[in-house]
Amino acid sequence: MRLAGPGATPAHTAHWARDVLHAARAARRDAGLDDLLRAVAPPDHRSPADRRVAAVHEAGHCVAYLDAGLTIASTSIVARGDSGGETRAAGRRPEFPTRADLDAGVVILLAGRSAEEVVLGAASTGAVVDLAMATRALADGHGAHGLGDTLRHRPDPAASLNFDHGLRGAVEADLARLLDRRFLTGDDVAALLATSPIRNVGPKDGAKNAMPGPKIRGPKVRGRNS
Template identity: 30%
Template sequence: MVREADRKVTAYHEVGHALAAQLLPHANRVAKLTVVPRGRAAGFMMPDADDRLHVTRPALEDMIAVALAGRAAEEVVYGEITTGAQNDFQQATNIARRMVTEWGMSDRIGKVALASDQGSYLGGGPQMQPMSEATAQEVDEEVLALIDAAYGRVLSLIREHLNGVHEIVRVLLRRETLSGEEFSTLLAGGQLEEVPAVSLGKVPLPGLT
């Protein structure tokens, strides 16, 4: 059984992802939000299917921001962070690094490919081309800059909508799962039909009385 403290952290984490997905202009909107464990995940936010053939730099920057928004929500609400964002950081870092090394989206390094799929062992992903130590440092610095900028955006977003985040978490803990439409209704300040609380009961939330 999931500890109630962990369930609350998961709720804030997933609502953070959902808030960014719903409000950032180039992100995929929310399809589903749940705190029901599945596999190793304590909960998840499912975005709408993405059928774009070409992804722009602003869309990639919003993908990074959405990936980091769960961690940002934990920091804003609890003033500390947990280990639950490991996969989120891997996803965000992978996107940022590919922007810099594969897709020519680096302002500092230029429109060059520093990684290639050609000759990769057993399809093990893009392989970095030989580069100088100075270039490698520039890659690392630009990846960090992309991630820091995205994290700053979602921190501001969550602080701006913190009262709404608390209310959505309250409802999510009671219902356990929200559809994209239900999430949109709550984010806009609307109400959902009351349902019986889950067996764990009503939980006091940070910042609420």
């Protein structure tokens, strides 16, 4: 089903099927297409301002993917569980990524938050999972894969951040550098949004705490807004 997007897994399908059957049994009728549509894309009870944050956030991921020369497979602001949206790119990540590949992936992860800052004037809490994934990716790069200033291997670099001040400083410096210097411009995002109806939906200042919690599998970004 196109609405489900290429990120739908067999587990998602099984969950939707159970929801459809339960709804039909509760209503004492046969399951229909409307039941399936409600399961795959449940009603969105978020405010227009929150939906705007989600749309801007996903637009940021799209711009970053396109800037990296990738093709967008799908993008959605359908809320599912803790995720307020998802953007996927076609293709596969390198099996043995380089430091440049690592940086490019982190830039894409940070793109939603950056788009919120550029377009809406402030970032929301919706990038929490993007930030967690970016932090873990950089921690692994520095602490396990020798892609930083040391070849020392740590079994669990992310856990080491709690007590390894050197590793934590390197990760924080990279996050700041990638946010400040290697990202989309306001004109890039504005040009993308200029052709979208979301630009006139909801007040800018009502877009905090936009939505509940993402992930990046293959080339994919999901998140609270992600």
